[in-house]
Amino acid sequence: MALFSFEGVTVQGEDRPRLDAIDLELPEGGVTAIVGPSGSGKSTLLRCANRLQAPDDGIVRYRGRDLAQIDVLAHRREVGMVFQRPVAFPGTVAENLRVADPDLDDAAAGALLERVALDAALLGRQASELSGGEAQRMGLARSLATSPRVVLADEPTASLDEDAAHQLEQLLRRLADDGVDVLLVSHSPEQVQRLADRVVALREGRLEHGPQPVAAAEARP
Amino acid sequence: MNGHVGWGGLAIAVVVVLVAAGLSRAWRLGLERDLVVAIVRSLAQMLLVAVALGLVVADGVSIWWSWLWVVAMVGFASITMRRRAPALPGLLRIALIATGTTAAVGIAITFGIGIFPVQPRTLVPVAGMLVGNSMSAGVVACRRLSHAIGERRDEIEARLALGQPWPHAARPMLREILRTAISPQIESTKALGIVFLPGAMTGLILAGVDPLDAVLVQLALMYVILGGVVTMTTVTTVAAARRLFTRDHRLLPVPRQAD
Structure with missing residues (x-):
C-alpha cells in the first residue's frame, strides 16, 4: 500500500492551479524528493500531505485512508513537518520541545536534542538565541517528539549555510535509515542526488514523470 | 465650577490641541491632520449629541x-x-x-x-x-x-x-x-x-x-x-x-x- 496517494488532486491558486489534477503514489521507505522550479507546487503537495492545506478537488490518502475522513490532529502527530524557515516558539529549547509533548522529561528532551546532533546543555537556552542551523535542528527534534512515522521537510536547508545544510541532510538520511519515511522538498539537484532514493518532479502544478516517482539515479539532470 | 464654559472657553481649550499640532508639525510626526479631524469630528458629534440627548432626556419623553x-x-x-x-x-x-x-x-x-x-x-x-x-x-x-x-x-x-x-x-x-x-x-x-x-x-x-x-x-x-x-x-x-x-x-x- 502506498504511503501517500494523490487522486486527481487540484489546489487552486490566484491565477492558475498550484496543483493541477495530480495522480501520484508515493511508496514507503527512504527519502522521496519533490523537485521543481519555484511555483511548481512542491510545498503545496507537502502541505496537502499534512493537511495544512486541503485540496479543492481530489483525494489525498495516507496508507489508504482519506485524510478528509480521519482525525487530522492524530495524523499530524504521525506525520511531522519541518518548515523552510526555522520556527522558534517563545521560551527555552525545552519548552519548545514540550509544545509537541508536554510530558517530555529532561532526559528524554536531552536525548531528542542529541538525536539531531545538538548538545543537551542547550535545553535551558532561549530558543530565540539559537543560530539558524541550530533552530532548524531544534525544529526537527520538536517534530520527532511526537514519534512520527513520516517527516515532511519543506526545503529545510534553504535558509542555512553550507555546513548547517550538510548536517541537516545527514540527519534526514539517518532518520530514513532508521525507518522514518522522509518526504523532502528541494530545489537543489545536488542535494537530491546526495540524499534522495526517488524523485517526484513537478512543473506548473503537474507531474513531469507520471504517477510514480522515478529512481534518483534516473532523475540525474 | 458653574457648569458653563461658552464658546470662548471652548476656543481656549482648542488652542491647547493646536499647540500639540504645532509640536507634531515641528517634529514631522504627521499627527496634525488626525488632530484637526478629531477636533472637528468631536465638535460636530458632541453638538449633535447635545441636541439629541436634550430631546431624549426631556420630561415626558418615553x-x-x-x-x-x-x-x-x-x-x-x-x-x-x-x-x-x-x-x-x-x-x-x-x-x-x-x-x-x-x-x-x-x-x-x-x-x-x-x-x-x-x-x-x-x-x-x-x-x-x-x-x-x-x-x-x-x-x-x-x-x-x-x-x-x-x-x-x-x-x-x-x-x-x-x-x-x-x-x-x-x-x-x-x-x-x-x-x-x-x-x-x-x-x-x-x-x-x-x-x-x-x-x-x-x-x-x-x-x-x-x-x-x-x-x-x-x-x-x-x-x-x-x-x-x-x-x-x-x-x-x-x-x-x-x-x-x-x-x-x-x-x-x-x-x-x-x-
Whole structure:
C-alpha cells in the first residue's frame, strides 16, 4: 500500500492551479524528493500531505485512508513537518520541545536534542538565541517528539549555510535509515542526488514523470 | 465650577490641541491632520449629541427612545470594529452579539443593584461608558489579531503541524493580543483614586452626595465596566480567531491588513 496517494488532486491558486489534477503514489521507505522550479507546487503537495492545506478537488490518502475522513490532529502527530524557515516558539529549547509533548522529561528532551546532533546543555537556552542551523535542528527534534512515522521537510536547508545544510541532510538520511519515511522538498539537484532514493518532479502544478516517482539515479539532470 | 464654559472657553481649550499640532508639525510626526479631524469630528458629534440627548432626556419623553439610542450605540461600535479590521471574516455579527450582550448584562447589573435609577438621563450615559470602553479595547484587539495572524502564520502553522488543535496553536498569540487590549482598562482601574478621580464620583460629590456613597457608586460602575470590557474583548477576539480556522484545524488565508 502506498504511503501517500494523490487522486486527481487540484489546489487552486490566484491565477492558475498550484496543483493541477495530480495522480501520484508515493511508496514507503527512504527519502522521496519533490523537485521543481519555484511555483511548481512542491510545498503545496507537502502541505496537502499534512493537511495544512486541503485540496479543492481530489483525494489525498495516507496508507489508504482519506485524510478528509480521519482525525487530522492524530495524523499530524504521525506525520511531522519541518518548515523552510526555522520556527522558534517563545521560551527555552525545552519548552519548545514540550509544545509537541508536554510530558517530555529532561532526559528524554536531552536525548531528542542529541538525536539531531545538538548538545543537551542547550535545553535551558532561549530558543530565540539559537543560530539558524541550530533552530532548524531544534525544529526537527520538536517534530520527532511526537514519534512520527513520516517527516515532511519543506526545503529545510534553504535558509542555512553550507555546513548547517550538510548536517541537516545527514540527519534526514539517518532518520530514513532508521525507518522514518522522509518526504523532502528541494530545489537543489545536488542535494537530491546526495540524499534522495526517488524523485517526484513537478512543473506548473503537474507531474513531469507520471504517477510514480522515478529512481534518483534516473532523475540525474 | 458653574457648569458653563461658552464658546470662548471652548476656543481656549482648542488652542491647547493646536499647540500639540504645532509640536507634531515641528517634529514631522504627521499627527496634525488626525488632530484637526478629531477636533472637528468631536465638535460636530458632541453638538449633535447635545441636541439629541436634550430631546431624549426631556420630561415626558418615553424611555424607549433611550433604549433605541443604546441599540444605535451597539450598532455603531460593532460597525467601527468591523471597519478597523476588515480582514477578519464575520466580525460584524460577532461584534454585534458580544457588544449587545455586554451592554445588556452591564445595564442589568448597574440598574439591578441600584447604582442609578432607570431613567433616560442615566441609561444613555451608563450604556455609553460600557459600549465605548468595550469598543476601544475591541478595536485594539481585532486590529492586532488581523496583523498577528499574518505576521505569526509560520508559528501557528508549526504548532498545528505538531498536532495542536487550533485553540492551543492560537493561544500564545491571543494571550498577547488580549493583554495589550485590556491592560489600559485594568491599569486605569488600578489607578482609581490615586491618579485620577473619575467623573461620576466627582459629579456626585459636587452634587452633595456623601463621599463614601459616591465612591461605592463609582467602584460598582468601574467593576461592571472592567468586567464588561474584558468579557466582550475576549469573546470577540476568540470568536473572530475561530473563524480563521477550519473545522479540521487549518489556518485559512487572511488578506494582509493595511496600517
